Amino acid sequence: MTDTIAEHAASDLEVGSPLIEMDGVGKSYGAITALEGIDLRVGAGEVTCVLGDNGAGKSTLIKIMSGLHPHTSGSLKVDGEETRFGSPREALDRGIATVYQDLAVVSLMEVWRNFFLGSEIRKGNFPLAPMDIAGMRRIADAELRKMGIAVKDINQPIGTLSGGQRQCVAIARAVYFGARVLILDEPTAALGVKQSGVVLKYTAAARDAGLGVVFITHNPHHAYLVGDHFIILKLGRRVLDRKRSEVTLEELTAEMAGGQELAELSHELKR
Amino acid sequence: MSQTVATEPEPPASPPTPPSAPAQRSAFSRLLARPELGALAAAIAIFIFFFAVAEPFRSLPALSTILYASSQIGIVAVGVALLMIGGEFDLSAGVSVITAALTASMISYQFSANMWVGTLVSLVLMMAIGFVNGYLVVRTGIPSFLVTLGTFFMLQGINLGVTKIISGTVSTENVADIDGFASLKAIFASEFAVGGVTIRATVLWWLLFVAVATWILLRTRVGNWIFAVGGNADSARAVGVPVDKVKIGLFMAVAFLAWFYGQHRLYAFSTVQSGEGVGNEFLYIIAAVVGGCLLTGGYGSAIGAAIGAFIFGMTTQGIVYAGWDQDWFRFFLGAMLLLATMLNLYVKKIALTRK
Numbered sequence: 001m002t003d004t005i006a007e008h009a010a011s012d013l014e015v016g017s018p019l020i021e022m023d024g025v026g027k028s029y030g031a032i033t034a035l036e037g038i039d040l041r042v043g044a045g046e047v048t049c050v051l052g053d054n055g056a057g058k059s060t061l062i063k064i065m066s067g068l069h070p071h072t073s074g075s076l077k078v079d080g081e082e083t084r085f086g087s088p089r090e091a092l093d094r095g096i097a098t099v100y101q102d103l104a105v106v107s108l109m110e111v112w113r114n115f116f117l118g119s120e121i122r123k124g125n126f127p128l129a130p131m132d133i134a135g136m137r138r139i140a141d142a143e144l145r146k147m148g149i150a151v152k153d154i155n156q157p158i159g160t161l162s163g164g165q166r167q168c169v170a171i172a173r174a175v176y177f178g179a180r181v182l183i184l185d186e187p188t189a190a191l192g193v194k195q196s197g198v199v200l201k202y203t204a205a206a207r208d209a210g211l212g213v214v215f216i217t218h219n220p221h222h223a224y225l226v227g228d229h230f231i232i233l234k235l236g237r238r239v240l241d242r243k244r245s246e247v248t249l250e251e252l253t254a255e256m257a258g259g260q261e262l263a264e265l266s267h268e269l270k271r
Numbered sequence: 272m273s274q275t276v277a278t279e280p281e282p283p284a285s286p287p288t289p290p291s292a293p294a295q296r297s298a299f300s301r302l303l304a305r306p307e308l309g310a311l312a313a314a315i316a317i318f319i320f321f322f323a324v325a326e327p328f329r330s331l332p333a334l335s336t337i338l339y340a341s342s343q344i345g346i347v348a349v350g351v352a353l354l355m356i357g358g359e360f361d362l363s364a365g366v367s368v369i370t371a372a373l374t375a376s377m378i379s380y381q382f383s384a385n386m387w388v389g390t391l392v393s394l395v396l397m398m399a400i401g402f403v404n405g406y407l408v409v410r411t412g413i414p415s416f417l418v419t420l421g422t423f424f425m426l427q428g429i430n431l432g433v434t435k436i437i438s439g440t441v442s443t444e445n446v447a448d449i450d451g452f453a454s455l456k457a458i459f460a461s462e463f464a465v466g467g468v469t470i471r472a473t474v475l476w477w478l479l480f481v482a483v484a485t486w487i488l489l490r491t492r493v494g495n496w497i498f499a500v501g502g503n504a505d506s507a508r509a510v511g512v513p514v515d516k517v518k519i520g521l522f523m524a525v526a527f528l529a530w531f532y533g534q535h536r537l538y539a540f541s542t543v544q545s546g547e548g549v550g551n552e553f554l555y556i557i558a559a560v561v562g563g564c565l566l567t568g569g570y571g572s573a574i575g576a577a578i579g580a581f582i583f584g585m586t587t588q589g590i591v592y593a594g595w596d597q598d599w600f601r602f603f604l605g606a607m608l609l610l611a612t613m614l615n616l617y618v619k620k621i622a623l624t625r626k
Contacts, residue, residue, distance in 0.1 A: 066509065068508075088508060092511050100506070105506060106499050106569065108569045108570050108619070108622065108623070109498050113495055113499075117496075118510035118512045120495055122491075122492055128487060131491060157622050157623060159622075160623060
């Protein structure tokens with residue numbers, strides 16, 4: 001499956017070159033500040049892990065990068081160019097693809113329809129041009145086979161696949177359509193150990209192919225397996241920003257569990 | 272990498288598929304997954320039932336009448352089914368048919384204009400109504416059930432109020448003598464005999480609309496988007512589907528078909544009763560649901576809605592042919608709706624079972 005990704009990954013990606021640079025980015029909804037002063041850098045061939053509890057601002061950060069909501073302060077640069085996205089389509093056109101945990105796919109639609117959703121192949125360019133259905137079935141089937149995802153029938157509703165398989169189809173789709181930056185929103189949250197392993201391997205494969213990966217999770221163990229850079233958010237602010245060489249899994253886990261606050265709490269509760 | 276993600280091993284019984292051809296289930300199991308299958312079975316059963324109990328039901332002219340009754344529900348039901356697959360409702364579809372007919376009639380009569388003028392003004396107005404319905408739904412996020420319930424009552428009031436102001440009665444003047452009436456009647460309300468059997472134009476239009484809608488749903492990108500916005504709008508938006516445009520377009524498609532059927536009523540009867548149409552929105556919705564559309568969106572077919580409308584036509588006429596009290600028709604309609612909804616839920620569950 002590494003080959004599949006390498007085959008479709010953009011050829012101009014050079015490991016370490018910055019794809020997304022955020023400088024003091026913030027987002028407020030009216031009087032409520034959801035995110036404030038975030039500096040973040042996504043490099044090609046690197047996995048940037050964003051950790052945080054519920055309400056830490058992870059989803060807001062994703063929404064800014066994926067074009068669902070524009071940021072209200074700070075600067076967002078894509079490939080060195082100042083950007084403010086107006087729609088998810090704009091972000092996709094710049095090579096930023098997001099795979100959401102619970103809304104990655106449309107359950108009742110066939111696997112091949114999901115694979116090509118939003119990027120359908122058509123025979124012609126007029127508004128109601130027919131789709132190349134045979135071609136899309138063939139490509140979707142071939143791509144999934146290469147990744148080692150065995151679907152019995154490319155025409156079955158994608159809701160009949162397992163959670164891990166659905167995530168992989170969504171990731172494969174993003175890579176196939178030329179993503180340069182892959183944002184994974186809690187890709188392992190609803191999965192068992194074995195299924196998580198598959199998703200993590202696939203994440204690593206995307207990184208090795210030169211893509212920039214933003215891995216959003218609340219699981220430091222999963223993050224540490226693939227991450228090159230770790231950022232922890234708390235209440236809309238960045239509380240930790242370390243390279244892999246500067247942090248251990250224990251520190252990461254402790255910080256995620258509450259860090260200083262937890263230490264104080266443990267002191268209070270001591271008998 | 273060659274590892275397999277499947278949680279269950281491939282059963283040894285299934286023959287290995289050649290890598291060139293995509294894996295597919297058997298034709299039979301794919302047929303079982305079709306949304307319109309339940310409706311088809313019900314339609315056959317109801318046909319056999321009335322064929323057995325009502326002697327007049329067994330003639331070709333009776334079939335012609337049944338098809339005409341079916342087309343009168345079926346035309347708008349095509350749009351309502353597409354909209355329901357796209358995850359929305361339109362409760363204003365029943366009265367907006369009358370709005371369309373009234374507008375065409377009154378514009379032409381009051382301004383002494385050719386009927387074509389009134390009919391085209393009516394089309395523009397209906398497209399605007401569809402747009403407003405859709406725009407309000409996507410902009411405000413208020414459920415379409417409420418938005419279109421509002422427009423339903425507003426249109427009902429306008430239909431009655433404006434007609435009374437202009438004509439002083441509850442119906443419009445007869446427009447049969449106005450220029451253009453004959454040519455428009457040929458389009459919207461003609462009938463011709465083939466071998467002694469009357470064929471109504473609406474039946475042919477209905478079949479055409481069903482065919483076009485089916486083609487759009489299954490063969491085009493827009494069809495893919497309709498399923499996606501109904502099945503999971505957020506997911507569709509995230510992969511770049513223009514969700515709002517698709518939904519507004521669907522409301523406009525319903526409005527277009529309501530306009531079309533409204534013109535049929537005008538050119539078939541020459542006058543329009545301003546209080547009619549109320550309650551028909553539910554018949555359209557029932558036809559779509561009986562035909563396998565999920566109320567929650569993302570699943571269904573235009574052919575199913577056509578079968579639903581055909582069941583409606585068979586039952587209205589069948590009860591007459593059998594010599595029963597027509598009041599029972601309402602009871603039957605309600606029972607069909609409940610059964611169909613339960614069947615649809617079951618089908619959805621089966622469709623999403625891991626295989």
